Amino acid sequence: AIFSVYVVNKAGGLIYQLDHYAPRSDTEKTFSFPLDLVLRPHDERVVVAFGQRDGIRVGHAVLAINGAEVNGRFTADGKDVLEFLSNPANYPVSIRFGRHRLSSNEKLMLASMFHSLFAIGSQLSPEVGSSGIEMLETDTFKLHCFQTLTGIKFMVLADPKQTGIDALLRKIYEIYSDFALKNPFYSLEMPIRCELFDQNLKLALEVAEKAGPFGPGS
């Protein structure tokens, strides 16, 4: 599975981002008072601090109350979530918990941070002319990165068992040079908002995924 694609320009700004697949881990449950989970505010969200059951994990955020998506720390109709949930009169209540999805701003910031890490990685290299970070590996995903000679970075986050990502990165470079650069209305270094780029990228991701963990032709 391929989770997402990021394209970063020469200055470290995120110019394209696509979430292709996100493992669904939302859980919606009805609760009666008192809530047996401990919730606390964290940044702009309300997260589970303690108490894990039925798929609800520590760190999961409150995504919706009674079917209506929350707006940060407030319910859809403007009430403070923690206050709402501490009032017995509001129960029984249905709450949806899940992993918080990154906002556009967070993605922008993370991409720019990766750009800096990439630069540090190259500087740490004992040999001159390092390719820079090519892969960042964790137990749940692998981040693959390819920097072109002109300084653009293409990044793909995928399942650790997914193969063929090197070829996919080169393919994304081709798709970029075709559908973004050859579109005269697209300005270099700016966010890519080209329909054809989207379509062809999604197609390329599907082809890479179908190839399976053993490479194309499997």
Place this chain on the structure above:
Amino acid sequence: QNSELFTLTYGALVTQLCKDYENDDDVNKQLDKMGYNIGVRLIEDFLARSNVGRCHDFRETADVIAKIAFKMYLGITPSITNWSPAGDEFSLILENNPLVDFVELPDNHSTLIYSNLLCGVLRGALEMVQMAVDVKFVQDTLKGDSVTEIRMKFIRRIEDNLPAGEE
């Protein structure tokens, strides 16, 4: 693939610029500018498709330009000659230039550099891979010379905004 449409399109472009600007010098500048905008985009297509790595000196660059790039985009392979002693200047000799098939320069456009777009393309493309170069036509079959000669001079490496790992 038939290149007539390409030749005709380029011709239409040049004649329109001549109407718009009325003097050859301005047309030459515009062609260079347009070429530059093409070059900065074309370089990515070139790198994506040719899989060429970074060139480490100007000789490698000359080879890649003549043997791979020109072949890929114009179907011709110019020869590389007239290297300067310092190795920072060379000439590309084009036996034929697809842009000027069927073209004759009239007397009132004697200072027009018809194919100046190519100079801009080369300049723009190389700038994106951190090379500042000067590119100009020194011989032109349209002006009665026996060959078309493009002179390329290496000015400096562009040090600001280097991609990480290139220092």
